[in-house]
Amino acid sequence: MWFALIAVIVIGYLLYKLLLPSDTKNFWAQYGIRQIDGSPAASEKELLSGKKDVTARDGYAYEQLSDNEKFCGMIESPYKMIFIKDLELAKRIFIRDFGYFTNRRQFFVIPNKDSIVNKLLNVLKGQEWKNVRSTISPAFTTGKIRRYMESFNSIGKDWIEVLKEKANDSSTKKSVIIKVLPTVSQFTTDVIATGVFGFNAGTVRNPNSTFATMVTRLATMNQWKIALSMRFPSLFKLLGIEIIDMEAFTFFQNIVAQGLKARMSGDTTKRNDFLQMMVELKKGELKSDGKEELSSFEKDAEMKAEKSSFVLTDDIINAQSVTFFFAGFSTTSNFLAFVFYCLAAHQDVQDKLREEVRKIVQKDGTFEYDAIGKLVYMDMVCCGMRLALVESKAAIAHVLHNFRIEPAPTTKIPVEGVSGSLQILPPDDLELKFTIL
Numbered sequence: 001m002w003f004a005l006i007a008v009i010v011i012g013y014l015l016y017k018l019l020l021p022s023d024t025k026n027f028w029a030q031y032g033i034r035q036i037d038g039s040p041a042a043s044e045k046e047l048l049s050g051k052k053d054v055t056a057r058d059g060y061a062y063e064q065l066s067d068n069e070k071f072c073g074m075i076e077s078p079y080k081m082i083f084i085k086d087l088e089l090a091k092r093i094f095i096r097d098f099g100y101f102t103n104r105r106q107f108f109v110i111p112n113k114d115s116i117v118n119k120l121l122n123v124l125k126g127q128e129w130k131n132v133r134s135t136i137s138p139a140f141t142t143g144k145i146r147r148y149m150e151s152f153n154s155i156g157k158d159w160i161e162v163l164k165e166k167a168n169d170s171s172t173k174k175s176v177i178i179k180v181l182p183t184v185s186q187f188t189t190d191v192i193a194t195g196v197f198g199f200n201a202g203t204v205r206n207p208n209s210t211f212a213t214m215v216t217r218l219a220t221m222n223q224w225k226i227a228l229s230m231r232f233p234s235l236f237k238l239l240g241i242e243i244i245d246m247e248a249f250t251f252f253q254n255i256v257a258q259g260l261k262a263r264m265s266g267d268t269t270k271r272n273d274f275l276q277m278m279v280e281l282k283k284g285e286l287k288s289d290g291k292e293e294l295s296s297f298e299k300d301a302e303m304k305a306e307k308s309s310f311v312l313t314d315d316i317i318n319a320q321s322v323t324f325f326f327a328g329f330s331t332t333s334n335f336l337a338f339v340f341y342c343l344a345a346h347q348d349v350q351d352k353l354r355e356e357v358r359k360i361v362q363k364d365g366t367f368e369y370d371a372i373g374k375l376v377y378m379d380m381v382c383c384g385m386r387l388a389l390v391e392s393k394a395a396i397a398h399v400l401h402n403f404r405i406e407p408a409p410t411t412k413i414p415v416e417g418v419s420g421s422l423q424i425l426p427p428d429d430l431e432l433k434f435t436i437l
């Protein structure tokens, strides 16, 4: 393994120097598009050593563009990309015109062409992506997201209970200093496990379970391996070097496969999770929401599958279920960690938001889907879309109703984001003080 990696680095570096494409220096000029070179923010050396990742270049391009410039061209060896700055344009691409933008930014190479990893929604391309995307979209309408609210509430309450136990066990019997990222990750792990598999992972009570460890392993990718794989895809394919932790991937694949088998045979009671919706879709039993029930967002985002011969296979269902751990775990955790940090640093905003949240809290400490969707100030604090937005709002509402959050003695203000895993991350050791109200 180490020999293979060293071979990749040495051979790759030589090839890269020899074969460095010369036509990319101003590739976008032929289309009248300004090209920005992101290397001042993250050099090739910094990318290849894993010191920085492509998000540093994204941030740099964002700063270089003037207020009137909506996008620019960039080269991410070997891909030619368009970087969108304008939010309205991004929204249009992501919602109404999604069907035309079938190929996502590729972040890493998958060495085995037969691997089920190739079926992940964020990896699929062209017509195949369209087919899968339009097939699973009915599982993400407002009506279906509403189904998840029950688990956001039950997991949220359990999570708060555990945090209160920790605060009560402290010397003050009221406050506890917590590491934010691992704590919010416990909530998001349990939410995804319930939402996808209907599986009670119990991470908020048992953060060191095998399940929780596997989620973290799946979501953590080695930055310099990713960078190398993008520069030298053929070598990675030739040597079969995996970027994803395949042991963790197989762990989830097996859970989904067992769940799918049991549900297809009708052995289990019906549940409100993604797997159930996929089973209903496969059997042709998933009731789609009536046109009148779809929000204007959903009508805009609707995309028709163009090939009626498309078959939803077990492999495709399996891959999409595992995708949620890739796409929905660390994204939401990082977002929540930053939100709690900002609320700790801005007590006036926290107070105002708590006041709003407390107007809609139910007697049993839960929140209703419709009420949480109508919070005006929350929408200013918490941006996002669809499932992730509702999940994040629920987490924030549960915490603010029960705790005051403040900077801990170790909290650096301003916080410094950490580059890695293709997102800007809050530092692992970011601590905040939670005090029971």
Ligand code: HEM
Binding pocket: 104, 105, 121, 122, 123, 133, 323, 324, 327, 328, 329, 331, 332, 335, 384, 387, 388, 391
């Ligand atoms: C705050 C949290 C989140 C953020 C900021 C976020 C952001 C994004 C972005 C920017 C993309 C587009 C990537 C690209 O075009 O290359 C994406 C795709 C995706 N996300 Fe999220 N996401 C979040 C949470 C979630 C959650 C909770 C789930 C599911 C449980 C999810 C599932 C997906 C999937 C399946 C895709 C691929 C869609 C496709 O290719 O058609 N995300 N996300």
